[in-house]
Amino acid sequence: MNDQSGKGQTRIQKQNSRKIREAALDVFSAEGFRGATIDRIAAAAGMSKPNLLYYYATKEEIYRAVLDATLDNWLEPLRAIDPDGDAVSELRNYIRRKLEMARDFPRESRLYANEIIRGAPIITEELEDLRTLVNEKSEIIRGWIARGQMAEIDPRHLFFAIWAMTQHYADFDAQVRTVLDDSGDGRFNDAARAVETLVFSGLRPRP
Incomplete structure (x- = not known):
C-alpha cells in the first residue's frame, strides 16, 4: 500500500x-x-x-516517514518566535519549549541527532529549509540587537548554543540522570533556570 x-x-x-x-x-x-x-x-x-x-x-x-514527522515537530518552537515580542520573553519561551521537547520527546531528539551525526543523508533538502528558517529568525534577533535589547552576537551561534544546551537533556539523558541522581521531571525545571542564567547573562546589553 x-x-x-x-x-x-x-x-x-x-x-x-x-x-x-x-x-x-x-x-x-x-x-x-x-x-x-x-x-x-x-x-x-x-x-x-x-x-x-x-x-x-x-x-x-x-x-523517512518517522524522520519527516520528527523534523516538522522539532522546528515548531523556532517557527513560534514572534518578531513583535521582546528579546527576553521570546528567548525564554524558546528555551522552555526546547526543554519541554527534550523531556517529552527524547526518542525523537535522539533520532534527529543520529541522522545529523550520519551526515544527514536523508534530510539534506530539509536542512536547506532549516537554514532558511534560521536566517529568518536571525533577522528578528538582529533587530533586538539594533534596539539595544541584547548584546551583539551572531544569532546562528546563539541558536547552536541553545540547541546544544537543551537537547543535551534528551540525547544524554542517562548521563544527566546519573550525575544528578534525579530521575524526576524536576531536573528540567532546574535545567531551564541554569540555561536561562547562562544565556541571559551572556546576552545582557553592554554599556
Whole structure:
C-alpha cells in the first residue's frame, strides 16, 4: 500500500500505520538507522514482517516517514518566535519549549541527532529549509540587537548554543540522570533556570 499520507486508508489501516511508525521510532532511536531492521520493527509493532511490508516497502521508507514527522515537530518552537515580542520573553519561551521537547520527546531528539551525526543523508533538502528558517529568525534577533535589547552576537551561534544546551537533556539523558541522581521531571525545571542564567547573562546589553 505504501501510503504514509493516510489518504484512502481505513481506520484500522491508519491505526496500523501509526503503530508501525511508533515502533520504528523506538527501534531507530535506540539502534540508529544501520542497526535497525524490518524484522525488529515488525516485532516491536507486534506485526508480521509481510503485514508491515504492506504498509511500508522498505526500511528507508519507514525511516523517512518517522524522520519527516520528527523534523516538522522539532522546528515548531523556532517557527513560534514572534518578531513583535521582546528579546527576553521570546528567548525564554524558546528555551522552555526546547526543554519541554527534550523531556517529552527524547526518542525523537535522539533520532534527529543520529541522522545529523550520519551526515544527514536523508534530510539534506530539509536542512536547506532549516537554514532558511534560521536566517529568518536571525533577522528578528538582529533587530533586538539594533534596539539595544541584547548584546551583539551572531544569532546562528546563539541558536547552536541553545540547541546544544537543551537537547543535551534528551540525547544524554542517562548521563544527566546519573550525575544528578534525579530521575524526576524536576531536573528540567532546574535545567531551564541554569540555561536561562547562562544565556541571559551572556546576552545582557553592554554599556
